[in-house]
Amino acid sequence: MTAPFAVTGGRIFDGDAILTGHALVVEGATIRAIVEEDALPADLARLEAEGALVAPGFVDLQVNGGGGVLFNNCPTRDGIATICEAHARFGTTALMVTLITDRVAVRDEALTAGATAHAEHLPGYLGLHLEGPHLSIARKGTHDPALIRPMDEEDLSALVAAVGTFGHALTTIAPENVNPEQVRALCAAGYVVSLGHTDVAAAEVADYVEAGASMVTHLFNAMSQMGNREPGLVGAALSFGALFCGLIADGFHVDPTSMGIALRAKAGPGQIFLVTDAMSTIGTDDTGFDLNGRHVFRRDGRLSLADGTLAGADIDMLSCVRFAHTRLGLPVPQALNMASLYPAQAIGAADRGRLSPGMRADFILLDKDLSLVSTYIGGHCVHGAGMGAKP
Numbered sequence: 001m002t003a004p005f006a007v008t009g010g011r012i013f014d015g016d017a018i019l020t021g022h023a024l025v026v027e028g029a030t031i032r033a034i035v036e037e038d039a040l041p042a043d044l045a046r047l048e049a050e051g052a053l054v055a056p057g058f059v060d061l062q063v064n065g066g067g068g069v070l071f072n073n074c075p076t077r078d079g080i081a082t083i084c085e086a087h088a089r090f091g092t093t094a095l096m097v098t099l100i101t102d103r104v105a106v107r108d109e110a111l112t113a114g115a116t117a118h119a120e121h122l123p124g125y126l127g128l129h130l131e132g133p134h135l136s137i138a139r140k141g142t143h144d145p146a147l148i149r150p151m152d153e154e155d156l157s158a159l160v161a162a163v164g165t166f167g168h169a170l171t172t173i174a175p176e177n178v179n180p181e182q183v184r185a186l187c188a189a190g191y192v193v194s195l196g197h198t199d200v201a202a203a204e205v206a207d208y209v210e211a212g213a214s215m216v217t218h219l220f221n222a223m224s225q226m227g228n229r230e231p232g233l234v235g236a237a238l239s240f241g242a243l244f245c246g247l248i249a250d251g252f253h254v255d256p257t258s259m260g261i262a263l264r265a266k267a268g269p270g271q272i273f274l275v276t277d278a279m280s281t282i283g284t285d286d287t288g289f290d291l292n293g294r295h296v297f298r299r300d301g302r303l304s305l306a307d308g309t310l311a312g313a314d315i316d317m318l319s320c321v322r323f324a325h326t327r328l329g330l331p332v333p334q335a336l337n338m339a340s341l342y343p344a345q346a347i348g349a350a351d352r353g354r355l356s357p358g359m360r361a362d363f364i365l366l367d368k369d370l371s372l373v374s375t376y377i378g379g380h381c382v383h384g385a386g387m388g389a390k391p
Contacts, residue, residue: 002379004026004044004045005026005045005046006026006045007054007363008023008046008048009037010051010052011051011054012024012054013053013055013336014056014354015340018053022036023035023040023046024355028378028379029378030361031356031357031358049365052365053332054365055355055363055366056336056363057364057375057376058090058091058321058340059095059126059344059352059353060092060095060317060339060343062131062276063276065083065278065280066083067283068082068284070279071083072099075113077117079113080113081122083097085382086283087276087316087317090283091339093363093375094126094377095125095126096170097114097117097129098130098131100142101132101147111158114128114166117166123380126167126168126347127167127170128166128168128169128170131196131197132147132148133149134173135174136177139198140197141197142296142305142312144293156185159171159191160186168192168347170192170194170215170347171194173193174198174200180208187214192346192347194213194216194217194246195215195233195237195243196222197217198222200233205233206240209242214243214346215243216233218246218248219234219237219246219254220258221248226238234262241269242270246343247275248320249274249315250315250319250320252301253310253313263330272338272342274320274338276320277312278312279303279311279312279313281298281314282314283316288303298314318370318371321335332370
């Protein structure tokens with residue numbers, strides 16, 4: 001266990017306000033206190049932040065890959081470790097490793113890998129996001145239509161049996177291939193159910209919210225749009241306060257004007273939060289990769305199939321935060337909350353997303369231009385130099 005230490009000489013964003021003249025006190029993997037620097041014991045070890053902003057670590061609920069690894073192509077414990085390490089270099093301290101629509105055998109390998117990562121308390125690993133295969137072919141996006149299918153009793157039993165073994169559990173489903181009773185069973189077992197890749201009408205969304213669905217996957221993308229006579233899933237997502245909504249802020253998936261409209265229109269308490277939908281390219285110079293036998297091309301900041309269909313995103317969470325601040329004009333605290341507090345609330349990770357006593361010591365240090373100085377997970381420095389670095 002790391003000896004207690006205090007982060008001093010910086011500004012602390014605790015999730016509510018930016019504090020000056022205060023220190024973040026870390027003991028083991030937990031935040032012990034935030035106190036005025038003058039009140040610190042003289043013998044307590046100190047990490048000098050040198051004016052940096054100390055903020056909660058990012059929580060990303062949709063990460064398909066990183067560090068040259070795509071989870072679908074490498075559904076193993078080591079694959080998960082590589083993905084988590086890659087995203088920690090961009091401030092993400094907790095992520096949901098995402099499996100895109102694939103064969104049953106690959107899903108089962110992913111569940112086993114997630115269980116191993118969870119049992120080992122792998123740094124940065126939060127749980128699994130199963131995005132498909134129970135989606136709508138009409139809104140398939142980059143998902144292989146040959147692998148999309150209805151949820152049957154065997155699928156439901158397998159998913160319910162795995163709950164509790166692999167950390168937090170999230171699944172994206174489409175009403176076209178999953179009925180409300182199946183959603184009710186998934187939620188009762190412990191899954192967070194997200195609606196996505198669907199042409200569902202707004203009126204039908206209410207039945208799924210009543211059954212327990214509480215999230216919408218990558219708002220605006222691969223879903224029924226808001227029209228003058230049919231609000232679609234976009235309209236329902238903004239009007240139902242129970243729904244949290246993921247948003248890919250890379251400038252390719254959603255126009256900034258649409259992002260701003262959605263942020264102003266969203267009914268609470270559910271919030272719009274940032275996701276990367278990142279692929280294996282993050283942290284690499286790779287020019288592409290293969291997914292379900294198809295090649296994905298990396299060009300000019302975007303990933304696409306040969307026909308131009310977007311295939312995930314080539315962006316990290318820190319870049320999403322900077323986009324939200326510089327392009328959307330959001331205050332830094334709001335942009336940071338969209339990357340930490342709101343996704344933590346959406347997934348029910350009550351010990352993350354804020355800096356306060358009793359919370360996990362998952363935090364980052366940011367320069368004035370929002371560039372990353374260092375990343376801490378459970379009180380250990382996993383990127384950059386700092387107190388508590390592992391040998």
